Amino acid sequence: MQTADVVIIGGGVIGAAILHEVARSGLGRAVLLEKSTFGAGSTGKSGGFLRVYHTDSFLSDLAAASFHEFLELRAHIGYVRTGLLMLEKAERVTEMEREVERLTKLGHNLQSLSGSEGAERFGGLEWQGVGGAVYEPDGGYADPVLTTRFWIKEARSRGALASEGTQVLEILHDNGRVTGVRTNRGVIQTSCVVLAAGAWSAELLRPMGIQLPVRSKTIQIHFLMRPEEAVEHPAFLDETTDIYARPDQSGLSLVGLPVDEWDIDPDLSVPADDAVRLRQASAKRLPWSESAWVSGGRRSFDGYTPDGRGLLKPADEVQGLLYAVGWNGGGYKLAPEIARRVVQDIQNRK
Known part of the structure; x- marks a missing residue:
């Protein structure tokens, strides 16, 4: 049976950013699981807009903290300044x-x-x-799929694992704590699962009795x-x-x-x-x-999500489960700061 310190569900740009941040933060063995191919969901269909200003200051702050990192990566992500x-x-x-x-x-x-x-x-x-x-x-745009694959490549160079064609069938838990995930390739034991599966997230949690507002x-x-x-x-x-x-x-x-x-x-x-x-x-x-x-x-x-802010927090229902979902089509430009805040939550629970 395989084990991991952190399992990330969803191989879009949010999941890839989290894998990259976990890997470079030295939090242990990180594994990213994607049921299709990396960037195959909404990431692959995103317009890739990069900007700071939002009508909601919470989202502005996420975008502002992310923007400079995108500019630093512009040679790797197809950035176009329009x-x-x-x-x-x-x-x-x-x-x-x-x-x-x-x-x-x-x-x-x-x-x-x-x-x-x-x-x-x-x-x-x-x-x-x-x-x-x-x-x-x-402001302008960049290529979300290139960005996703760049972050996965960087994370792999630091020892992280990223697997395509690996579908999470069930998040395992016992006595209110995460114990692992069951996939089409077997069980991975872990005490920390980050859900970054976008539009698939609510369906994945329904068997656990959790009604996710996404x-x-x-x-x-x-x-x-x-x-x-x-x-x-x-x-x-x-x-x-x-x-x-x-x-x-x-x-x-x-x-x-x-x-x-x-x-x-x-x-x-x-x-x-x-x-x-x-x-x-x-x-x-x-x-x-x-x-x-x-x-x-x-x-x-x-x-x-109803308020347009996404869910970026540890789950109330199960210890060791963290949410990074529901970004209303705009998650690409927020991904670096979302990843940093997820890592902070993981560090705080240790």
């Missing part, structure tokens, strides 16, 4: 400016813009209905071909329409839109058949998109 805009509703402008001021004082490069300032500076976007915006000159939700993504006359836009997220977009290679733009489909089965493939609605929504910001050529699309998904 600049990044967050478009806010008028009623949010006062809070937006307060958060930008707080983050700027901490040394982060952010700028507050009024709607008219944004329209003058970024004329390739439509600004109707935008109350204000935050611009991050160093629900799966669909996200529609398409790649649109920009016409030659279109001005290349920065990456942006739009709180007024829920769309997000960024430039991609070969004259394409990635455009995403949450879909009101909840509690989906993430193991089922859903056809990408909602291009019309996505293009109509994106035309409010990218006027050329409604008639643009669609160069492929896909349905993505992630785990969502």
Whole structure:
């Protein structure tokens, strides 16, 4: 029977970041288990946006603590600096400016813009209905799968194990304590399990009688071909329409839109058949998109919590179980700091 000091369930970017942080923190033998291939879930479908500012200061702090590490890794993760805009509703402008001021004082490069300032500076976007915006000159995107595999490679070089095609069938526990995991390849004994399985997390805990407040939700993504006359836009997220977009290679733009489909089965493939609605929504910001050529699309998904903050804490129900799940499609840019906080929780219980 195999043993480990820490078992991490889920081989996406969050799980890989935690494995890397556990390995370099010297907490003992760390094992990462992924039932498919590394980055096969929502990580592989993420837009990879990198930014600091969020409407929630808790998420801003996670992103801010992670951002510099991404910049240090930019040669390994496919980082592209496009600049990044967050478009806010008028009623949010006062809070937006307060958060930008707080983050700027901490040394982060952010700028507050009024709607008219944004329209003058970024004329390739439509600004109707935008109350204000935050611009991050160093913002952009990177490749979440490259990042995942880089962290796994670094962790392996420090003696950690990472296994694809290894499905966790059951988290074993006795007298309120974790004792191991049962997989399709056998049992691994451990006193510490970190759950980072994204949209699969709630289902894995249900047999333990734990109702995890994480629900799966669909996200529609398409790649649109920009016409030659279109001005290349920065990456942006739009709180007024829920769309997000960024430039991609070969004259394409990635455009995403949450879909009101909840509690989906993430193991089922859903056809990408909602291009019309996505293009109509994106035309409010990218006027050329409604008639643009669609160069492929896909349905993505992630785990969502009611407050949008994710779950990052030890479980109340079982000692030795820690949660790192429910990041609403935005976990990539938070991963380094999530990993550091998980390691702190592990150290605190020793």
